[in-house]
Amino acid sequence: MDTAIDAVTARPSTQVGHFDVLVVGAGISGIGSAYHLAQHCPGKTFVVLESKDTFGGTWVTHKFPGIRSDSDLYTFGYSFKSWTGAPIATAAEILKYMKEVVEENDLARHIRYGHRIDRASWSSSDNRWTVEATRTDTGEPCRFTTNFLWMCQGYYRHAKGYTPKWEGMDEFKGPIVHPQTWPEDLDYTGKRVVVIGSGATAATVLPAMAPKCAHITMLQRSPTYFRIGRNAIEIADELRRLQVDESWIHEIVRRKILYEQDAFTKRCVADPEGVKKDLLGAIRSHVGPDYDVDTHFTPNYRPWRQRIAFVPDGDLFNGIAEGKASVVTDEIERFEAKGVRLKSGNLLEADIILTATGFDLCVFGDIAITIDGKPLVLGDTVTYRGMMFTGVPNLVWVFGYFRASWTLRVDIVADFVCRLLAHMESKGAKRVDARLRPQDKDMPLLPWIDPEDFNPGYMMRGLHLLPRRGDKPEWAHTQDYWAEKDEFPKIDLDDAAFVYA
Numbered sequence: 001m002d003t004a005i006d007a008v009t010a011r012p013s014t015q016v017g018h019f020d021v022l023v024v025g026a027g028i029s030g031i032g033s034a035y036h037l038a039q040h041c042p043g044k045t046f047v048v049l050e051s052k053d054t055f056g057g058t059w060v061t062h063k064f065p066g067i068r069s070d071s072d073l074y075t076f077g078y079s080f081k082s083w084t085g086a087p088i089a090t091a092a093e094i095l096k097y098m099k100e101v102v103e104e105n106d107l108a109r110h111i112r113y114g115h116r117i118d119r120a121s122w123s124s125s126d127n128r129w130t131v132e133a134t135r136t137d138t139g140e141p142c143r144f145t146t147n148f149l150w151m152c153q154g155y156y157r158h159a160k161g162y163t164p165k166w167e168g169m170d171e172f173k174g175p176i177v178h179p180q181t182w183p184e185d186l187d188y189t190g191k192r193v194v195v196i197g198s199g200a201t202a203a204t205v206l207p208a209m210a211p212k213c214a215h216i217t218m219l220q221r222s223p224t225y226f227r228i229g230r231n232a233i234e235i236a237d238e239l240r241r242l243q244v245d246e247s248w249i250h251e252i253v254r255r256k257i258l259y260e261q262d263a264f265t266k267r268c269v270a271d272p273e274g275v276k277k278d279l280l281g282a283i284r285s286h287v288g289p290d291y292d293v294d295t296h297f298t299p300n301y302r303p304w305r306q307r308i309a310f311v312p313d314g315d316l317f318n319g320i321a322e323g324k325a326s327v328v329t330d331e332i333e334r335f336e337a338k339g340v341r342l343k344s345g346n347l348l349e350a351d352i353i354l355t356a357t358g359f360d361l362c363v364f365g366d367i368a369i370t371i372d373g374k375p376l377v378l379g380d381t382v383t384y385r386g387m388m389f390t391g392v393p394n395l396v397w398v399f400g401y402f403r404a405s406w407t408l409r410v411d412i413v414a415d416f417v418c419r420l421l422a423h424m425e426s427k428g429a430k431r432v433d434a435r436l437r438p439q440d441k442d443m444p445l446l447p448w449i450d451p452e453d454f455n456p457g458y459m460m461r462g463l464h465l466l467p468r469r470g471d472k473p474e475w476a477h478t479q480d481y482w483a484e485k486d487e488f489p490k491i492d493l494d495d496a497a498f499v500y501a
Protein backbone atom coordinates (compact mmCIF):
# COMPACT_ATOMS: atom_id res chain seq x y z
CA MET A 1 0.00 0.00 0.00
CA ASP A 2 1.14 3.52 -0.71
CA THR A 3 -0.56 6.88 -0.49
CA ALA A 4 -1.05 9.59 -3.08
CA ILE A 5 -2.85 12.92 -3.11
CA ASP A 6 -6.35 12.63 -4.49
CA ALA A 7 -6.49 15.35 -7.16
CA VAL A 8 -10.06 16.38 -6.43
CA THR A 9 -10.38 16.08 -2.67
CA ALA A 10 -6.73 17.02 -2.04
CA ARG A 11 -6.72 14.33 0.64
CA PRO A 12 -4.30 11.48 0.76
CA SER A 13 -5.85 8.42 -0.87
CA THR A 14 -4.71 4.95 -0.06
CA GLN A 15 -3.47 2.85 -2.95
CA VAL A 16 -5.22 -0.45 -2.35
CA GLY A 17 -3.70 -2.42 -5.14
CA HIS A 18 -3.63 -3.40 -8.77
CA PHE A 19 -5.98 -5.99 -10.26
CA ASP A 20 -6.18 -7.43 -13.75
CA VAL A 21 -9.93 -6.81 -13.73
CA LEU A 22 -12.10 -4.54 -11.60
CA VAL A 23 -15.83 -5.30 -11.47
CA VAL A 24 -18.13 -2.41 -10.54
CA GLY A 25 -21.11 -3.52 -8.44
CA ALA A 26 -22.19 -6.69 -6.68
CA GLY A 27 -25.73 -7.02 -8.00
CA ILE A 28 -26.82 -10.04 -9.98
CA SER A 29 -24.57 -8.86 -12.85
CA GLY A 30 -21.45 -8.28 -10.74
CA ILE A 31 -21.75 -11.56 -8.85
CA GLY A 32 -22.31 -13.45 -12.11
CA SER A 33 -19.29 -11.76 -13.69
CA ALA A 34 -17.15 -12.59 -10.65
CA TYR A 35 -18.20 -16.24 -10.94
CA HIS A 36 -17.17 -16.36 -14.60
CA LEU A 37 -13.84 -14.68 -13.87
CA ALA A 38 -13.07 -17.11 -11.06
CA GLN A 39 -14.05 -20.12 -13.17
CA HIS A 40 -12.75 -19.21 -16.59
CA CYS A 41 -9.87 -16.83 -15.95
CA PRO A 42 -8.18 -18.45 -12.94
CA GLY A 43 -4.92 -16.68 -13.71
CA LYS A 44 -6.44 -13.21 -13.47
CA THR A 45 -6.60 -11.20 -10.30
CA PHE A 46 -9.83 -9.31 -9.79
CA VAL A 47 -11.78 -7.28 -7.28
CA VAL A 48 -15.47 -6.36 -7.07
CA LEU A 49 -16.17 -2.92 -5.59
CA GLU A 50 -19.65 -2.38 -4.21
CA SER A 51 -20.93 0.77 -2.53
CA LYS A 52 -23.54 -1.03 -0.43
CA ASP A 53 -22.69 -3.19 2.55
CA THR A 54 -23.85 -6.35 0.87
CA PHE A 55 -24.45 -8.01 -2.52
CA GLY A 56 -27.80 -8.04 -4.31
CA GLY A 57 -28.17 -4.53 -5.79
CA THR A 58 -31.80 -4.16 -6.90
CA TRP A 59 -32.94 -6.88 -4.50
CA VAL A 60 -31.50 -5.06 -1.50
CA THR A 61 -32.55 -1.56 -2.51
CA HIS A 62 -36.21 -2.39 -3.01
CA LYS A 63 -38.06 -3.16 0.20
CA PHE A 64 -41.65 -2.36 -0.68
CA PRO A 65 -44.36 -4.85 0.29
CA GLY A 66 -44.50 -7.86 -1.99
CA ILE A 67 -41.15 -7.13 -3.73
CA ARG A 68 -40.59 -9.97 -6.19
CA SER A 69 -39.25 -10.75 -9.63
CA ASP A 70 -41.51 -10.39 -12.61
CA SER A 71 -39.56 -12.84 -14.72
CA ASP A 72 -39.05 -16.48 -13.86
CA LEU A 73 -35.96 -17.42 -11.86
CA TYR A 74 -35.06 -20.29 -14.17
CA THR A 75 -33.91 -17.65 -16.66
CA PHE A 76 -33.33 -14.77 -14.21
CA GLY A 77 -31.09 -17.17 -12.32
CA TYR A 78 -27.70 -17.98 -13.77
CA SER A 79 -27.06 -20.73 -16.32
CA PHE A 80 -24.62 -22.33 -13.86
CA LYS A 81 -26.73 -22.49 -10.70
CA SER A 82 -30.01 -24.38 -10.56
CA TRP A 83 -33.16 -22.68 -9.40
CA THR A 84 -35.31 -25.02 -7.38
CA GLY A 85 -38.28 -22.90 -6.27
CA ALA A 86 -41.42 -21.42 -7.78
CA PRO A 87 -40.60 -19.39 -10.90
CA ILE A 88 -41.55 -15.97 -9.50
CA ALA A 89 -39.42 -15.27 -6.45
CA THR A 90 -39.35 -12.76 -3.63
CA ALA A 91 -36.35 -10.49 -3.13
CA ALA A 92 -35.42 -12.58 -0.07
CA GLU A 93 -35.39 -15.78 -2.15
CA ILE A 94 -33.26 -14.14 -4.84
CA LEU A 95 -30.78 -12.93 -2.20
CA LYS A 96 -30.61 -16.43 -0.70
CA TYR A 97 -29.82 -17.83 -4.15
CA MET A 98 -27.11 -15.21 -4.68
CA LYS A 99 -25.68 -15.92 -1.22
CA GLU A 100 -25.29 -19.56 -2.20
CA VAL A 101 -23.50 -18.54 -5.40
CA VAL A 102 -21.10 -16.35 -3.38
CA GLU A 103 -20.48 -19.07 -0.79
CA GLU A 104 -20.24 -22.07 -3.10
CA ASN A 105 -17.69 -20.28 -5.26
CA ASP A 106 -15.72 -18.55 -2.55
CA LEU A 107 -16.40 -15.16 -4.10
CA ALA A 108 -16.55 -13.12 -0.88
CA ARG A 109 -12.78 -12.78 -0.76
CA HIS A 110 -12.90 -10.85 -4.04
CA ILE A 111 -15.59 -8.37 -2.96
CA ARG A 112 -14.99 -5.08 -1.13
CA TYR A 113 -18.25 -3.73 0.22
CA GLY A 114 -18.74 -0.12 1.28
CA HIS A 115 -16.58 1.16 -1.59
CA ARG A 116 -18.31 3.79 -3.69
CA ILE A 117 -16.46 4.47 -6.92
CA ASP A 118 -16.34 8.16 -7.75
CA ARG A 119 -13.94 8.34 -10.68
CA ALA A 120 -12.27 6.13 -13.23
CA SER A 121 -9.50 7.52 -15.44
CA TRP A 122 -7.94 5.74 -18.37
CA SER A 123 -4.32 6.48 -19.21
CA SER A 124 -3.11 5.44 -22.67
CA SER A 125 0.51 5.82 -21.65
CA ASP A 126 0.08 3.30 -18.83
CA ASN A 127 -2.66 1.24 -20.54
CA ARG A 128 -4.60 1.06 -17.32
CA TRP A 129 -7.48 2.54 -15.38
CA THR A 130 -7.12 4.36 -12.10
CA VAL A 131 -10.26 3.94 -10.03
CA GLU A 132 -10.91 6.26 -7.13
CA ALA A 133 -13.37 5.19 -4.49
CA THR A 134 -14.58 6.33 -1.09
CA ARG A 135 -14.99 4.00 1.87
CA THR A 136 -18.59 4.59 2.91
CA ASP A 137 -17.87 3.75 6.59
CA THR A 138 -14.92 6.04 7.16
CA GLY A 139 -15.11 8.45 4.21
CA GLU A 140 -11.54 7.47 3.43
CA PRO A 141 -10.59 7.85 -0.23
CA CYS A 142 -8.81 4.94 -1.84
CA ARG A 143 -7.36 4.19 -5.23
CA PHE A 144 -7.12 1.05 -7.30
CA THR A 145 -5.53 0.45 -10.66
CA THR A 146 -6.75 -2.11 -13.14
CA ASN A 147 -6.20 -3.25 -16.70
CA PHE A 148 -9.86 -3.83 -17.41
CA LEU A 149 -13.12 -2.37 -16.12
CA TRP A 150 -16.21 -4.57 -16.05
CA MET A 151 -19.16 -2.27 -15.45
CA CYS A 152 -21.99 -4.04 -13.61
CA GLN A 153 -23.53 -1.02 -11.92
CA GLY A 154 -27.04 -1.46 -13.30
CA TYR A 155 -29.02 1.23 -15.05
CA TYR A 156 -30.69 3.38 -12.43
CA ARG A 157 -29.76 5.52 -9.44
CA HIS A 158 -30.24 3.43 -6.30
CA ALA A 159 -30.45 6.30 -3.81
CA LYS A 160 -33.68 7.75 -5.18
CA GLY A 161 -36.44 6.91 -7.66
CA TYR A 162 -38.02 9.18 -10.22
CA THR A 163 -40.96 11.26 -9.00
CA PRO A 164 -42.48 13.87 -11.33
CA LYS A 165 -43.27 17.25 -9.81
CA TRP A 166 -46.98 17.86 -9.37
CA GLU A 167 -48.51 21.10 -8.23
CA GLY A 168 -49.64 21.10 -4.61
CA MET A 169 -47.48 18.16 -3.48
CA ASP A 170 -46.53 20.04 -0.32
CA GLU A 171 -50.22 20.57 0.52
CA PHE A 172 -50.97 16.86 0.81
CA LYS A 173 -51.37 15.97 4.48
CA GLY A 174 -50.09 12.39 4.37
CA PRO A 175 -46.81 10.82 3.34
CA ILE A 176 -45.76 10.68 -0.32
CA VAL A 177 -43.55 7.63 -0.74
CA HIS A 178 -41.54 6.34 -3.69
CA PRO A 179 -41.42 2.52 -3.50
CA GLN A 180 -37.66 2.59 -4.08
CA THR A 181 -37.13 4.37 -0.75
CA TRP A 182 -39.69 2.57 1.40
CA PRO A 183 -39.82 3.79 5.03
CA GLU A 184 -39.65 0.72 7.25
CA ASP A 185 -42.13 2.23 9.72
CA LEU A 186 -44.83 3.12 7.19
CA ASP A 187 -48.08 1.88 8.71
CA TYR A 188 -50.82 1.54 6.13
CA THR A 189 -53.24 -0.49 8.24
CA GLY A 190 -56.77 0.75 7.59
CA LYS A 191 -55.47 3.57 5.37
CA ARG A 192 -56.63 4.71 1.93
CA VAL A 193 -53.68 4.35 -0.39
CA VAL A 194 -53.30 5.72 -3.90
CA VAL A 195 -50.55 4.21 -6.04
CA ILE A 196 -49.56 6.38 -9.00
CA GLY A 197 -48.35 4.24 -11.88
CA SER A 198 -49.26 0.97 -13.51
CA GLY A 199 -45.97 -0.82 -14.12
CA ALA A 200 -44.59 -3.95 -12.46
CA THR A 201 -44.01 -2.16 -9.12
CA ALA A 202 -47.60 -0.92 -8.88
CA ALA A 203 -48.85 -4.37 -9.88
CA THR A 204 -46.78 -5.88 -7.06
CA VAL A 205 -47.60 -3.51 -4.20
CA LEU A 206 -51.31 -3.46 -4.93
CA PRO A 207 -52.09 -7.12 -4.08
CA ALA A 208 -49.47 -7.14 -1.29
CA MET A 209 -50.94 -4.11 0.50
CA ALA A 210 -54.63 -4.60 -0.27
CA PRO A 211 -55.45 -6.97 2.63
CA LYS A 212 -54.28 -4.43 5.28
CA CYS A 213 -55.44 -1.17 3.67
CA ALA A 214 -58.94 0.28 3.91
CA HIS A 215 -58.70 0.52 0.14
CA ILE A 216 -55.93 0.79 -2.43
CA THR A 217 -56.30 2.48 -5.80
CA MET A 218 -53.98 2.27 -8.76
CA LEU A 219 -54.08 5.63 -10.51
CA GLN A 220 -52.81 5.41 -14.06
CA ARG A 221 -52.63 7.85 -16.91
CA SER A 222 -52.86 5.02 -19.40
CA PRO A 223 -53.17 1.24 -19.13
CA THR A 224 -50.36 -1.35 -19.29
CA TYR A 225 -50.37 -4.92 -20.56
CA PHE A 226 -50.32 -7.66 -17.96
CA ARG A 227 -49.84 -11.34 -18.44
CA ILE A 228 -51.47 -13.75 -16.02
CA GLY A 229 -50.04 -17.17 -15.31
CA ARG A 230 -49.63 -19.73 -12.56
CA ASN A 231 -46.62 -19.30 -10.31
CA ALA A 232 -45.61 -22.87 -11.02
CA ILE A 233 -44.07 -24.77 -13.91
CA GLU A 234 -45.74 -28.07 -14.49
CA ILE A 235 -42.83 -29.78 -16.18
CA ALA A 236 -40.49 -28.76 -13.34
CA ASP A 237 -42.83 -30.24 -10.75
CA GLU A 238 -43.24 -33.40 -12.82
CA LEU A 239 -39.48 -33.87 -13.27
CA ARG A 240 -39.00 -33.34 -9.53
CA ARG A 241 -41.57 -36.02 -8.81
CA LEU A 242 -39.46 -38.29 -11.04
CA GLN A 243 -36.39 -37.34 -8.97
CA VAL A 244 -34.56 -35.95 -11.98
CA ASP A 245 -31.34 -34.15 -11.11
CA GLU A 246 -31.92 -30.43 -10.38
CA SER A 247 -29.27 -29.33 -12.89
CA TRP A 248 -31.18 -31.16 -15.64
CA ILE A 249 -34.46 -29.65 -14.51
CA HIS A 250 -32.88 -26.17 -14.57
CA GLU A 251 -31.64 -26.61 -18.12
CA ILE A 252 -34.84 -28.23 -19.43
CA VAL A 253 -37.09 -25.60 -17.87
CA ARG A 254 -34.86 -22.77 -19.11
CA ARG A 255 -35.06 -24.13 -22.64
CA LYS A 256 -38.80 -24.54 -22.44
CA ILE A 257 -39.35 -21.02 -21.09
CA LEU A 258 -37.01 -19.48 -23.65
CA TYR A 259 -38.67 -21.38 -26.47
CA GLU A 260 -42.09 -20.19 -25.36
CA GLN A 261 -40.92 -16.59 -24.87
CA ASP A 262 -39.44 -16.55 -28.34
CA ALA A 263 -42.70 -17.83 -29.79
CA PHE A 264 -44.63 -15.23 -27.78
CA THR A 265 -42.38 -12.37 -28.93
CA LYS A 266 -42.71 -13.45 -32.56
CA ARG A 267 -46.46 -13.69 -32.17
CA CYS A 268 -46.56 -10.17 -30.70
CA VAL A 269 -45.01 -8.93 -33.94
CA ALA A 270 -46.95 -11.17 -36.33
CA ASP A 271 -50.31 -11.06 -34.62
CA PRO A 272 -50.47 -8.17 -32.12
CA GLU A 273 -54.26 -8.09 -32.18
CA GLY A 274 -54.48 -11.82 -31.38
CA VAL A 275 -52.03 -11.45 -28.48
CA LYS A 276 -53.94 -8.44 -27.19
CA LYS A 277 -57.20 -10.39 -27.31
CA ASP A 278 -55.66 -13.25 -25.32
CA LEU A 279 -54.10 -10.98 -22.68
CA LEU A 280 -57.31 -9.03 -22.18
CA GLY A 281 -59.41 -12.21 -22.21
CA ALA A 282 -57.38 -13.60 -19.30
CA ILE A 283 -57.94 -10.37 -17.34
CA ARG A 284 -61.68 -10.45 -18.08
CA SER A 285 -61.94 -13.94 -16.69
CA HIS A 286 -60.50 -12.65 -13.37
CA VAL A 287 -62.36 -9.36 -13.00
CA GLY A 288 -65.71 -10.49 -14.40
CA PRO A 289 -67.79 -9.51 -17.43
CA ASP A 290 -69.05 -6.18 -15.98
CA TYR A 291 -65.60 -4.70 -15.37
CA ASP A 292 -64.50 -1.93 -17.75
CA VAL A 293 -61.44 -3.66 -19.19
CA ASP A 294 -61.50 -1.40 -22.25
CA THR A 295 -60.78 1.70 -20.13
CA HIS A 296 -58.45 0.27 -17.50
CA PHE A 297 -56.50 -2.57 -19.08
CA THR A 298 -56.41 -1.91 -22.82
CA PRO A 299 -53.23 -0.03 -23.78
CA ASN A 300 -53.05 1.96 -26.97
CA TYR A 301 -49.66 0.53 -27.98
CA ARG A 302 -48.95 -2.89 -29.35
CA PRO A 303 -47.92 -5.62 -26.91
CA TRP A 304 -44.20 -5.80 -26.07
CA ARG A 305 -43.30 -2.19 -26.81
CA GLN A 306 -42.92 -1.96 -23.06
CA ARG A 307 -42.07 -4.81 -20.74
CA ILE A 308 -45.21 -6.89 -20.03
CA ALA A 309 -45.55 -7.38 -16.30
CA PHE A 310 -46.31 -10.94 -15.24
CA VAL A 311 -49.05 -11.31 -12.63
CA PRO A 312 -48.62 -14.60 -10.80
CA ASP A 313 -51.89 -16.37 -10.15
CA GLY A 314 -53.73 -13.19 -11.20
CA ASP A 315 -53.27 -11.73 -7.68
CA LEU A 316 -53.59 -8.12 -8.89
CA PHE A 317 -56.95 -8.85 -10.48
CA ASN A 318 -58.30 -10.94 -7.62
CA GLY A 319 -58.02 -7.93 -5.29
CA ILE A 320 -59.89 -5.81 -7.82
CA ALA A 321 -62.62 -8.43 -8.21
CA GLU A 322 -62.99 -8.60 -4.39
CA GLY A 323 -63.38 -4.81 -4.17
CA LYS A 324 -60.27 -4.26 -1.97
CA ALA A 325 -58.44 -2.60 -4.83
CA SER A 326 -59.49 -0.51 -7.79
CA VAL A 327 -58.07 1.20 -10.84
CA VAL A 328 -58.66 4.79 -11.91
CA THR A 329 -57.56 5.85 -15.39
CA ASP A 330 -57.26 9.62 -15.43
CA GLU A 331 -54.66 12.37 -15.27
CA ILE A 332 -53.47 14.28 -12.22
CA GLU A 333 -54.49 17.93 -12.11
CA ARG A 334 -52.80 18.65 -8.76
CA PHE A 335 -52.29 17.36 -5.25
CA GLU A 336 -54.55 18.71 -2.51
CA ALA A 337 -54.60 18.31 1.25
CA LYS A 338 -56.95 15.33 1.05
CA GLY A 339 -55.66 13.56 -2.02
CA VAL A 340 -55.28 13.92 -5.75
CA ARG A 341 -57.49 16.14 -7.88
CA LEU A 342 -57.92 14.55 -11.29
CA LYS A 343 -58.35 16.21 -14.69
CA SER A 344 -61.91 14.82 -14.72
CA GLY A 345 -62.59 17.04 -11.69
CA ASN A 346 -62.92 14.11 -9.25
CA LEU A 347 -60.95 14.09 -6.01
CA LEU A 348 -59.26 10.78 -5.23
CA GLU A 349 -59.01 10.83 -1.45
CA ALA A 350 -55.92 9.31 0.13
CA ASP A 351 -54.07 8.97 3.43
CA ILE A 352 -50.88 7.80 1.71
CA ILE A 353 -49.69 8.34 -1.86
CA LEU A 354 -47.17 6.00 -3.45
CA THR A 355 -45.37 7.25 -6.54
CA ALA A 356 -44.56 4.09 -8.50
CA THR A 357 -43.36 6.37 -11.27
CA GLY A 358 -40.12 4.70 -12.22
CA PHE A 359 -36.39 5.05 -12.12
CA ASP A 360 -33.80 7.70 -12.60
CA LEU A 361 -31.55 6.39 -15.35
CA CYS A 362 -27.91 6.37 -14.30
CA VAL A 363 -25.64 5.01 -16.94
CA PHE A 364 -22.29 4.46 -15.25
CA GLY A 365 -23.21 4.54 -11.57
CA ASP A 366 -22.43 8.28 -11.32
CA ILE A 367 -18.77 7.50 -11.92
CA ALA A 368 -16.94 10.38 -13.60
CA ILE A 369 -14.97 8.72 -16.38
CA THR A 370 -12.08 10.33 -18.19
CA ILE A 371 -10.04 9.05 -21.11
CA ASP A 372 -6.54 10.53 -21.12
CA GLY A 373 -7.77 13.45 -19.06
CA LYS A 374 -10.86 14.17 -21.19
CA PRO A 375 -14.30 13.59 -19.62
CA LEU A 376 -16.14 10.78 -21.38
CA VAL A 377 -19.33 11.88 -23.11
CA LEU A 378 -21.10 8.58 -23.68
CA GLY A 379 -23.52 10.14 -26.15
CA ASP A 380 -20.54 10.74 -28.47
CA THR A 381 -19.65 7.04 -28.58
CA VAL A 382 -21.10 4.19 -30.61
CA THR A 383 -21.81 0.93 -28.86
CA TYR A 384 -20.35 -2.39 -29.90
CA ARG A 385 -23.18 -4.85 -29.24
CA GLY A 386 -24.39 -2.85 -26.24
CA MET A 387 -21.29 -3.72 -24.21
CA MET A 388 -18.25 -1.79 -25.54
CA PHE A 389 -17.97 1.79 -26.75
CA THR A 390 -15.86 3.42 -29.41
CA GLY A 391 -13.11 5.52 -27.82
CA VAL A 392 -13.35 3.72 -24.46
CA PRO A 393 -10.59 1.12 -24.17
CA ASN A 394 -10.61 -1.96 -21.93
CA LEU A 395 -14.14 -1.55 -20.67
CA VAL A 396 -17.22 -3.73 -20.94
CA TRP A 397 -20.68 -2.84 -19.71
CA VAL A 398 -23.35 -5.33 -18.73
CA PHE A 399 -26.75 -4.12 -19.77
CA GLY A 400 -29.22 -7.00 -19.70
CA TYR A 401 -32.38 -7.75 -21.59
CA PHE A 402 -35.72 -6.12 -21.04
CA ARG A 403 -37.90 -8.58 -22.89
CA ALA A 404 -36.09 -11.60 -21.60
CA SER A 405 -34.47 -11.97 -18.19
CA TRP A 406 -31.64 -9.50 -17.58
CA THR A 407 -29.32 -12.22 -16.35
CA LEU A 408 -29.31 -14.19 -19.60
CA ARG A 409 -27.10 -11.45 -20.92
CA VAL A 410 -24.88 -11.45 -17.84
CA ASP A 411 -23.84 -15.00 -18.74
CA ILE A 412 -23.24 -14.43 -22.45
CA VAL A 413 -21.39 -11.14 -21.95
CA ALA A 414 -19.23 -12.88 -19.33
CA ASP A 415 -18.32 -15.65 -21.76
CA PHE A 416 -17.34 -12.98 -24.26
CA VAL A 417 -15.21 -11.03 -21.75
CA CYS A 418 -13.37 -14.14 -20.56
CA ARG A 419 -12.65 -15.06 -24.19
CA LEU A 420 -11.53 -11.49 -24.95
CA LEU A 421 -9.18 -11.40 -21.93
CA ALA A 422 -7.62 -14.72 -22.97
CA HIS A 423 -7.26 -13.47 -26.54
CA MET A 424 -5.52 -10.29 -25.39
CA GLU A 425 -3.15 -12.35 -23.31
CA SER A 426 -2.32 -14.67 -26.18
CA LYS A 427 -1.59 -11.66 -28.41
CA GLY A 428 0.36 -9.86 -25.71
CA ALA A 429 -2.10 -6.97 -26.08
CA LYS A 430 -2.55 -4.48 -23.28
CA ARG A 431 -5.40 -2.57 -24.85
CA VAL A 432 -8.50 -3.28 -26.89
CA ASP A 433 -10.74 -0.70 -28.52
CA ALA A 434 -13.98 -1.14 -30.40
CA ARG A 435 -13.67 0.85 -33.61
CA LEU A 436 -15.99 1.40 -36.58
CA ARG A 437 -14.69 -0.55 -39.59
CA PRO A 438 -14.30 0.86 -43.11
CA GLN A 439 -17.59 -0.85 -44.04
CA ASP A 440 -19.30 1.01 -41.16
CA LYS A 441 -18.20 4.43 -42.40
CA ASP A 442 -21.56 5.47 -43.85
CA MET A 443 -23.66 3.67 -41.26
CA PRO A 444 -26.42 5.91 -39.86
CA LEU A 445 -25.93 6.62 -36.16
CA LEU A 446 -29.15 6.35 -34.20
CA PRO A 447 -30.32 6.71 -30.60
CA TRP A 448 -29.53 3.78 -28.26
CA ILE A 449 -33.01 2.31 -28.64
CA ASP A 450 -35.72 2.73 -31.22
CA PRO A 451 -38.73 4.27 -29.42
CA GLU A 452 -40.99 2.52 -31.93
CA ASP A 453 -39.66 -0.76 -30.64
CA PHE A 454 -39.28 -0.19 -26.91
CA ASN A 455 -40.03 3.01 -25.02
CA PRO A 456 -40.24 2.90 -21.23
CA GLY A 457 -40.31 6.33 -19.59
CA TYR A 458 -36.89 6.20 -17.87
CA MET A 459 -35.24 5.29 -21.18
CA MET A 460 -36.98 8.06 -23.07
CA ARG A 461 -36.05 10.59 -20.35
CA GLY A 462 -32.39 9.55 -20.48
CA LEU A 463 -31.87 8.70 -24.14
CA HIS A 464 -29.43 11.61 -24.55
CA LEU A 465 -27.17 10.08 -21.87
CA LEU A 466 -26.76 6.81 -23.74
CA PRO A 467 -24.36 5.84 -26.52
CA ARG A 468 -25.51 5.78 -30.10
CA ARG A 469 -26.08 2.68 -32.15
CA GLY A 470 -25.69 1.75 -35.79
CA ASP A 471 -28.11 -0.20 -37.95
CA LYS A 472 -26.09 -3.45 -37.83
CA PRO A 473 -26.26 -5.98 -34.97
CA GLU A 474 -22.54 -5.43 -34.23
CA TRP A 475 -23.28 -1.82 -33.38
CA ALA A 476 -26.46 -2.13 -31.35
CA HIS A 477 -27.92 -3.67 -28.22
CA THR A 478 -30.46 -5.64 -30.19
CA GLN A 479 -32.36 -6.91 -27.13
CA ASP A 480 -32.52 -10.21 -29.03
CA TYR A 481 -31.29 -12.97 -26.74
CA TRP A 482 -32.20 -15.65 -29.22
CA ALA A 483 -29.85 -14.22 -31.86
CA GLU A 484 -27.13 -13.15 -29.42
CA LYS A 485 -26.84 -16.53 -27.70
CA ASP A 486 -25.65 -17.96 -31.01
CA GLU A 487 -23.78 -14.90 -32.29
CA PHE A 488 -21.73 -14.01 -29.19
CA PRO A 489 -19.75 -17.25 -28.95
CA LYS A 490 -18.86 -16.88 -32.64
CA ILE A 491 -17.67 -13.26 -32.47
CA ASP A 492 -14.37 -13.14 -34.34
CA LEU A 493 -12.03 -11.41 -31.90
CA ASP A 494 -9.72 -10.56 -34.81
CA ASP A 495 -12.50 -8.74 -36.65
CA ALA A 496 -11.54 -5.19 -37.64
CA ALA A 497 -14.07 -3.93 -35.05
CA PHE A 498 -11.42 -4.74 -32.41
CA VAL A 499 -8.16 -2.83 -32.40
CA TYR A 500 -5.42 -4.17 -30.11
CA ALA A 501 -2.29 -2.49 -28.88
Ligand SMILES: Cc1cc2nc3c(=O)[nH]c(=O)nc-3n(C[C@H](O)[C@H](O)[C@H](O)COP(=O)(O)OP(=O)(O)OC[C@H]3O[C@@H](n4cnc5c(N)ncnc54)[C@H](O)[C@@H]3O)c2cc1C
Nearest residue numbers: 025027028029051057058069070071117153154365405406
Ligand atom coordinates in the same frame (compact mmCIF):
# COMPACT_ATOMS: atom_id res chain seq x y z
C1 LIG B 1 -38.20 -3.93 -8.44
C2 LIG B 1 -37.48 -4.46 -9.64
C3 LIG B 1 -37.80 -5.71 -10.13
C4 LIG B 1 -37.13 -6.21 -11.25
N1 LIG B 1 -37.46 -7.45 -11.70
C5 LIG B 1 -36.81 -7.95 -12.75
C6 LIG B 1 -37.12 -9.25 -13.22
O1 LIG B 1 -37.97 -9.94 -12.70
N2 LIG B 1 -36.45 -9.71 -14.31
C7 LIG B 1 -35.50 -8.97 -14.94
O2 LIG B 1 -34.94 -9.44 -15.91
N3 LIG B 1 -35.18 -7.74 -14.49
C8 LIG B 1 -35.80 -7.22 -13.43
N4 LIG B 1 -35.48 -5.97 -12.98
C9 LIG B 1 -34.41 -5.22 -13.59
C10 LIG B 1 -33.20 -5.42 -12.62
O3 LIG B 1 -32.72 -4.22 -12.18
C11 LIG B 1 -32.16 -6.27 -13.23
O4 LIG B 1 -32.69 -7.41 -13.76
C12 LIG B 1 -31.02 -6.69 -12.30
O5 LIG B 1 -31.35 -6.99 -10.98
C13 LIG B 1 -29.99 -5.66 -12.39
O6 LIG B 1 -28.85 -6.21 -11.81
P1 LIG B 1 -27.47 -5.48 -11.91
O7 LIG B 1 -26.53 -6.24 -11.08
O8 LIG B 1 -27.09 -5.28 -13.34
O9 LIG B 1 -27.74 -4.02 -11.34
P2 LIG B 1 -28.22 -3.58 -9.89
O10 LIG B 1 -29.12 -4.57 -9.29
O11 LIG B 1 -28.70 -2.19 -10.07
O12 LIG B 1 -26.88 -3.61 -9.04
C14 LIG B 1 -25.84 -2.72 -9.31
C15 LIG B 1 -24.93 -2.66 -8.12
O13 LIG B 1 -23.85 -1.79 -8.43
C16 LIG B 1 -23.61 -0.95 -7.33
N5 LIG B 1 -23.03 0.31 -7.80
C17 LIG B 1 -23.61 1.20 -8.66
N6 LIG B 1 -22.80 2.26 -8.83
C18 LIG B 1 -21.71 2.04 -8.06
C19 LIG B 1 -20.53 2.80 -7.80
N7 LIG B 1 -20.33 4.01 -8.35
N8 LIG B 1 -19.61 2.29 -6.96
C20 LIG B 1 -19.81 1.06 -6.37
N9 LIG B 1 -20.91 0.32 -6.57
C21 LIG B 1 -21.85 0.80 -7.41
C22 LIG B 1 -24.98 -0.74 -6.70
O14 LIG B 1 -24.87 -0.37 -5.34
C23 LIG B 1 -25.62 -2.11 -6.89
O15 LIG B 1 -25.40 -2.94 -5.80
C24 LIG B 1 -36.14 -5.44 -11.88
C25 LIG B 1 -35.83 -4.18 -11.38
C26 LIG B 1 -36.49 -3.70 -10.28
C27 LIG B 1 -36.12 -2.35 -9.76
